[in-house]
Amino acid sequence: MANRIKVANAQAILGLWPQGRSYRGIARMVGVHRGTVTRYVKQETDGAKPAAPTLGSETPEPAIATLGSECTGSSNGKHPGLPVMPSLA
Secondary structure: OOOOOOHHHHHHHHHHHHHOOOHHHHHHHHOOOHHHHHHHHHHHHHOOOOOOOOOOOOOOOOOOOOOOOOOOOOOOOOOOOOOOOOOOO
């Protein structure tokens, strides 16, 4: 399991940084490593990064068929690789 700091320490880091404190000074005050302060500040300022678009077609087909859609390339048009079952009626 990865090492985690307490929520109070993370909030202290993110509260002291906008006040213009140095990473080293924050690390001393909070009692964590300077690299930990750097990581938390960068995480906060970068935010969540969107996934990079994949190369290929502009509108890719969904990997999983949705309800009501028909699969292509199958003998019965519904499930690939399944034989057509005779009706019992």
